[in-house]
Amino acid sequence: MFVNPKNPHAELWDGPRTGTEGVKEMFGADEAYDNSRFKSFLHEALTAKHLFVDKPNGFPSLLSNEYGKELITTGLKMKTIKPLSTLIQQLRLIKSDYEIELMKESGKISSKAFVESMRWTQPGYSEAQLWAKLEYECRMRGSSMLAYVPVVASGPNALSMHYVRNDMRMEDGQLVLVDAGGEYNGYASDITRTWPVNGTFTEPQRELYQVVLNVNKACIKLCTEASNLSLNDVHHESVKYMKQELQNIGFGTNTWELERTLYPHHVGHYLGLDVHDVYDMTRAKKLRKNMVVTIEPGLYVPFDDRFPKHYQGIGIRIEDNVVIGASEPYVLTANAPKEIIDIEHLCTDK
Known part of the structure; x- marks a missing residue:
């Protein structure tokens, strides 16, 4: 050196x-x-x-x-x-046991910050204030900084995947989508949760949220070496799951429409010393033990009469950080609530 x-x-x-x-x-x-x-x-x-x-x-x-x-x-x-960076990225792709321990702590800190931020949220506060609350909670628990500029998107702002203005007032009856995470000893966490500003989901919000949650949980189960899948394979499965779940609540959406409008992004990426870690490594690689990935299906229903009117304007994403196991995945962000009953209980327990 x-x-x-x-x-x-x-x-x-x-x-x-x-x-x-x-x-x-x-x-x-x-x-x-x-x-x-x-x-x-x-x-x-x-x-x-x-x-x-x-x-x-x-x-x-x-x-x-x-x-x-x-x-x-x-x-x-x-x-x-x-090339030098390619060699370094190959080394970074598989985490050591020590790195996994650091990432567990990073995930735990950020998850607890989400808990406190959900509990704190109420109508009338701004997205900027919620950003400040989440960053405060991360830093107070040991994060050196946020790992990236967060998305704090209330109401229809959540229809933009990378909305980072974070300057609007959060209104009663809206959902707020927060994509954020702290950095601990150089290792990033990357969590997304979506919750009701007033603490209670409306029926359309509840139905659409459950669709995304079901896909999130189904894809996490695939994150094992035994599955012999790549992140690209998991994404293809997520599209199939999403299409079926949407059909169950009345969407007649075809795959082309689903992938270009309602669910236009990949299900996940590698995670580590950077949020989108080892960016030159293809997502076609088979998942191997101690890789760390994000699983983040989402739905974004535009104001478009091709889709049921009561779902229009709703954006939902649920993102977890997952360590690939031999036969069982380990979810680093499991302490951040995502079940509807847990979110509503937390948000109304002021």
């Missing part, structure tokens, strides 16, 4: 630096050097048979001068270049 050297004057203003010895002690680096030595190290590295490197424009600014550019250009012409 190449790091800034210890410097009392700089540290007086900007805080302590780890330094080369600290890097070896705290982070387990086999070798550590002052970053001013990186040029000479790179020159020597270019004599190797292969060079594992990402885009040259990703190099630090110390190589932005003409010498650095010439060095890189010469090296790239001479060597067999192999």
Whole structure:
């Protein structure tokens, strides 16, 4: 590792630096050097048979001068270049037992924050206030920050998957969809829950919510190595489940309409040190033990007379974080209520 050297004057203003010895002690680096030595190290590295490197424009600014550019250009012409990030992402795809423990804590913190936020919600508060409440609860329980800008979407705002304005008043009779999660020791959680602002689902909200919940639970059961499925396979199953569940409540929707309008996103993604972790890894990979994925089916019924009128304007998503097991999945976010009876009891227990 190449790091800034210890410097009392700089540290007086900007805080302590780890330094080369600290890097070896705290982070387990086999070798550590002052970053001013990186040029000479790179020159020597270019004599190797292969060079594992990402885009040259990703190099630090110390190589932005003409010498650095010439060095890189010469090296790239001479060597067999192999991507570095792909190797790192393959390592990140399967979590160690220690990483799983960190992610359990991350999920527990965020789940408890959702509990407190559900209990706190009432008509007249704004989406911005609910955002503040959830972030406060995450931070007070040990999260360093929210893992991403949350979606706090009340009423028809939930029809936009990535609505992040979060500035509207929450009204009586609406649902609020919240997609958020804290970060703990670098590991993200990513939860979505949808609940009634006044604490009680209307009958159409209840029916549509139960559809999404049934699909969520059915897909979680598929998250095992024994299933021999990929995330793409789980998504295909989720579409079949969703179509059947909707038919049960009177939707005559075909698959094309379902996937392009009512349920237009993928059922999940990999999760870890980033929210959409290992982004270069295809979701066609078979699920293997200690992968961590999200399962997040959703329904978004637009104001369109192709669909039953009493469901129009309702958006619902339910997202959990799941560790792939050999034969049983482990849900990291199980403490965030999602059954209708639990949500209504919590939201009315002020």
